[in-house]
Amino acid sequence: MPERDLILREAAKIADALAETFAPICEVVVHDLTNPSHAIVKIENNISGRSVGDPATELGLTRIAKPDFPDKLVNYANRLSDGRVVKSTSIGLRDGANRYVAAICLNVDVSYLNGMADYIRNLTAIKDVEGVSERIQAPRSDDIVKFIRDYALARNKDPKSLNTAEKRDLMAGLQERGLMSLKGSIDEVSKVLGTSRSSIYYYVK
Structure with missing residues (x-):
């Protein structure tokens, strides 16, 4: 050849x-x-x-x-x-x-790539809104512990010393924030409150 x-x-x-x-x-x-x-x-x-x-x-x-x-x-x-x-x-x-x-x-x-670049710039553009500061994240088991301790601290108590009414109110707050839907939430709450799992189920209901 x-x-x-x-x-x-x-x-x-x-x-x-x-x-x-x-x-x-x-x-x-x-x-x-x-x-x-x-x-x-x-x-x-x-x-x-x-x-x-x-x-x-x-x-x-x-x-x-x-x-x-x-x-x-x-x-x-x-x-x-x-x-x-x-x-x-x-x-x-x-x-x-x-x-x-x-x-x-x-x-x-x-020209094709420049068009894509313009689209990506527009898509990713962000702006600051006065008075708004937000962080989005999924709830974690650590958030359960923090919420319980903050709740008890606001009442000058240890989590284990909360009375029945306070525990019911606490459980309502945990549920409202979706924290009770986390895996292992019952065990975590019972450990921090120093009470049984059955008691936690009672408060949840």
């Missing part, structure tokens, strides 16, 4: 992989620089409207004319015919005689 054909074959494999990886916003093009009038031999994720058989771009022609042209140009600004901005990368492939015979070019539609 001629060296040129071998390079183009391998370039096509790379183009397929890149196109699948970055679909649908990254166009991948393989150019045959030995045939500038019909340079495009493969185009995937077509966003430029070009076709196989179309001629080389100005950059491709420059690469053909200048052997010292850089092997790769990365992330340079480009623009489609409809005005969309794209980010382009061009990689030149040389043969054994150090001549450019092919190129792989990537064109990323950054």
Whole structure:
């Protein structure tokens, strides 16, 4: 197989992989620089409207004319015919005689990404509301202990010294805050109050 054909074959494999990886916003093009009038031999994720058989771009022609042209140009600004901005990368492939015979070019539609970025910025935007300070979190067993101790402290008592009426009121407060729906809540409350599980069930009812 001629060296040129071998390079183009391998370039096509790379183009397929890149196109699948970055679909649908990254166009991948393989150019045959030995045939500038019909340079495009493969185009995937077509966003430029070009076709196989179309001629080389100005950059491709420059690469053909200048052997010292850089092997790769990365992330340079480009623009489609409809005005969309794209980010382009061009990689030149040389043969054994150090001549450019092919190129792989990537064109990323950054207008699509910029639109997504604007959406994400709007979605994540927050504002401070005067007088509002809130923290949202799921209740935990530690909250049961804290609520009971705060309740008892407000009455200058130890949790174990609360009377029946206070215990009923305490249980109502725990239920109102959803703390009694936590796993192990009965055991936790009975331990802090120093009373039996059956007594806690009685207060709950």
